[in-house]
Amino acid sequence: MPQIALLTDFGTRDWFVPVMKTVIYSINPRVRIIDISHDILPQNIAEASFVLWNAANQFPAKTIFVTVVDPGVGSARKIIAVETEQHVFISPANGVLDLVLSEKNIKKSVWVENRKYFLDNISSTFHGRDIFAPVAAHISKGVKLRELGEDAAYRAQKSPFCDAAEPGKYRGTVLYIDRFGNLITNLRVKAGIEGYAKVGNRKAKMVSTYSDVQHGQLLAYRGSSGLLEIAVRDGSAQRKLTARYYMTVELKLR
Amino acid sequence: MPQIALLTDFGTRDWFVPVMKTVIYSINPRVRIIDISHDILPQNIAEASFVLWNAANQFPAKTIFVTVVDPGVGSARKIIAVETEQHVFISPANGVLDLVLSEKNIKKSVWVENRKYFLDNISSTFHGRDIFAPVAAHISKGVKLRELGEDAAYRAQKSPFCDAAEPGKYRGTVLYIDRFGNLITNLRVKAGIEGYAKVGNRKAKMVSTYSDVQHGQLLAYRGSSGLLEIAVRDGSAQRKLTARYYMTVELKLR
Amino acid sequence: MPQIALLTDFGTRDWFVPVMKTVIYSINPRVRIIDISHDILPQNIAEASFVLWNAANQFPAKTIFVTVVDPGVGSARKIIAVETEQHVFISPANGVLDLVLSEKNIKKSVWVENRKYFLDNISSTFHGRDIFAPVAAHISKGVKLRELGEDAAYRAQKSPFCDAAEPGKYRGTVLYIDRFGNLITNLRVKAGIEGYAKVGNRKAKMVSTYSDVQHGQLLAYRGSSGLLEIAVRDGSAQRKLTARYYMTVELKLR
Numbered sequence: 023m024p025q026i027a028l029l030t031d032f033g034t035r036d037w038f039v040p041v042m043k044t045v046i047y048s049i050n051p052r053v054r055i056i057d058i059s060h061d062i063l064p065q066n067i068a069e070a071s072f073v074l075w076n077a078a079n080q081f082p083a084k085t086i087f088v089t090v091v092d093p094g095v096g097s098a099r100k101i102i103a104v105e106t107e108q109h110v111f112i113s114p115a116n117g118v119l120d121l122v123l124s125e126k127n128i129k130k131s132v133w134v135e136n137r138k139y140f141l142d143n144i145s146s147t148f149h150g151r152d153i154f155a156p157v158a159a160h161i162s163k164g165v166k167l168r169e170l171g172e173d174a175a176y177r178a179q180k181s182p183f184c185d186a187a188e189p190g191k192y193r194g195t196v197l198y199i200d201r202f203g204n205l206i207t208n209l210r211v212k213a214g215i216e217g218y219a220k221v222g223n224r225k226a227k228m229v230s231t232y233s234d235v236q237h238g239q240l241l242a243y244r245g246s247s248g249l250l251e252i253a254v255r256d257g258s259a260q261r262k263l264t265a266r267y268y269m270t271v272e273l274k275l276r
Numbered sequence: 277m278p279q280i281a282l283l284t285d286f287g288t289r290d291w292f293v294p295v296m297k298t299v300i301y302s303i304n305p306r307v308r309i310i311d312i313s314h315d316i317l318p319q320n321i322a323e324a325s326f327v328l329w330n331a332a333n334q335f336p337a338k339t340i341f342v343t344v345v346d347p348g349v350g351s352a353r354k355i356i357a358v359e360t361e362q363h364v365f366i367s368p369a370n371g372v373l374d375l376v377l378s379e380k381n382i383k384k385s386v387w388v389e390n391r392k393y394f395l396d397n398i399s400s401t402f403h404g405r406d407i408f409a410p411v412a413a414h415i416s417k418g419v420k421l422r423e424l425g426e427d428a429a430y431r432a433q434k435s436p437f438c439d440a441a442e443p444g445k446y447r448g449t450v451l452y453i454d455r456f457g458n459l460i461t462n463l464r465v466k467a468g469i470e471g472y473a474k475v476g477n478r479k480a481k482m483v484s485t486y487s488d489v490q491h492g493q494l495l496a497y498r499g500s501s502g503l504l505e506i507a508v509r510d511g512s513a514q515r516k517l518t519a520r521y522y523m524t525v526e527l528k529l530r
Numbered sequence: 531m532p533q534i535a536l537l538t539d540f541g542t543r544d545w546f547v548p549v550m551k552t553v554i555y556s557i558n559p560r561v562r563i564i565d566i567s568h569d570i571l572p573q574n575i576a577e578a579s580f581v582l583w584n585a586a587n588q589f590p591a592k593t594i595f596v597t598v599v600d601p602g603v604g605s606a607r608k609i610i611a612v613e614t615e616q617h618v619f620i621s622p623a624n625g626v627l628d629l630v631l632s633e634k635n636i637k638k639s640v641w642v643e644n645r646k647y648f649l650d651n652i653s654s655t656f657h658g659r660d661i662f663a664p665v666a667a668h669i670s671k672g673v674k675l676r677e678l679g680e681d682a683a684y685r686a687q688k689s690p691f692c693d694a695a696e697p698g699k700y701r702g703t704v705l706y707i708d709r710f711g712n713l714i715t716n717l718r719v720k721a722g723i724e725g726y727a728k729v730g731n732r733k734a735k736m737v738s739t740y741s742d743v744q745h746g747q748l749l750a751y752r753g754s755s756g757l758l759e760i761a762v763r764d765g766s767a768q769r770k771l772t773a774r775y776y777m778t779v780e781l782k783l784r
Contacts (some may be wrong), residue, residue, distance in 0.1 A: 041331060081552050145500040243654075257586070348740065
């Protein structure tokens, strides 16, 4: 069964997401739709990029990822579709795919322009319904990227991730703050390493799990994405450190 | 595949929505359930009406819409089912269907009274599970409205929408405020019109898309529902204008 | 069609829940997944327990309930699977199942330990993906509990619910506060009883439905779970009474 995964900042109070779904089902009733999230902060490309990177790394092959998060919604911004060995990605051409594609082989990229695969009457403000949903549904039925438009010659960006494997000092940044207030960084770490992380003048000891520190204490650990994370046991590192996106995190490995 | 669309103010923290779904699946395992929203503000009929109107206009034929939003939940309020050319609607008889039905031909309307299609033990406070879910599931399996109860003689209300097509001045109201803080009005406008909208003493120029104004500026445009909307580029019109439902909006077309 | 019901505190902004779903579908594409809720307050076992108890009592037989709410996430906490006449439950062994199992016959309980049914590379912090999701999917395909690990000898706890059937005075506590601010207690009541409930020095008359009291007034009634609930018509009892979990509620039946 082909699978379409949706990632938007549309929220769940309005009618935008269910309308996208009915458009998809009306074109391909046999597709499975999975919601990644619709609660991305409005127009927050950084947040969407990171969630997409994580989801895509853990989703099965042949998933079609539809990401609709764009500060320039309704502008003349082009829409891009990119095919990798595993997946297809469709999004506004605003860089939201750069992170997820930074470590992938690009097989094909095109501008999404062929109106044959759009809804008949295109509004200028709801491209999710009028373009993204029908194009994804058509791809799930076998339409090839080359049928959608001209070659976009997308080149993968340099990965922002950094390996912190050997003893020494590393400097990273906060890429994401999750719902529990955990800070996720761009530093790739291995299981079992020892040392500590520093945010401002606060130290967090590297441990393997939450229960290795006391209630309320800071900890640093290898998160489920393989990245260094900073958390507070039974609390929020975001609150304790008044943390922000892209804040510097230092890591000292022994 | 028949399709049931759910719209409630039940939220997503409690067990109400999943229980409704299992009741539906237990009666008709082959139905598709689509969540329109469960985040309608508690008992807010205006908000539910507008979301339902939008969803229904964009959903495929043969969808069964179940709306459970009612300030008088658990009261002796009757439940109504209405069939149009395209859809079936079930809701408390509290007016929440008036907007969506204002522009439709009513084929049949009935009071939902036949206990044969309810769950066996009816609570006085969870009609979503005990009445709405099983009745919708039975309709999706082919039960006709006339089997549900007496004729309700529902008459479509006058549409609150107003066409603003010719040059001149129009006075409308805010019907809905979406998650981005955009104000959606009752004024139907065409693509390509020129002029400006006014909320209080603040002017918003008619443009065709967000990127036609500067960051932080007000704009007026034809939204994806064909209605005049007021927004702020990269911001919230609701906050900038301290806007409220039913606030007056003036429109001057050149 | 087998059915897996998910209850977590993962929220809907991150990638945790959709990743769990794709793991389940990749093992058993023919299962139905139902979200109970992902909006349980972080690590709040009391809240999860009550939502699970309610959902389980209203879900069809053969549902597999996966509950991932745990203050000790990532610790060495064991994972337990319990089979009753109707259902299978999987959760951290932290007591979150005690309420739902308090009134059930336990057929079998095991520690979830057999790595054959886990994902290949187990992270220390995302057991939802690595253990809970694949184990639930394998059970939905017919794997028996005895294949998962050693017998856990789980014994049902004493039920915290108390029958308030005869005239007299009862003392109960608030077990749950729902999204509308209604207080749900541990007192089991029958339909049609008369009397009043007391929270602090505020009285709430027993009525059969919201419309039996005036706008803004307190009421007590038999909720859809058969328990005494305290509410405010068109308002929030939580706000009006500054209520908290486990607050005392007195009930006087005539």
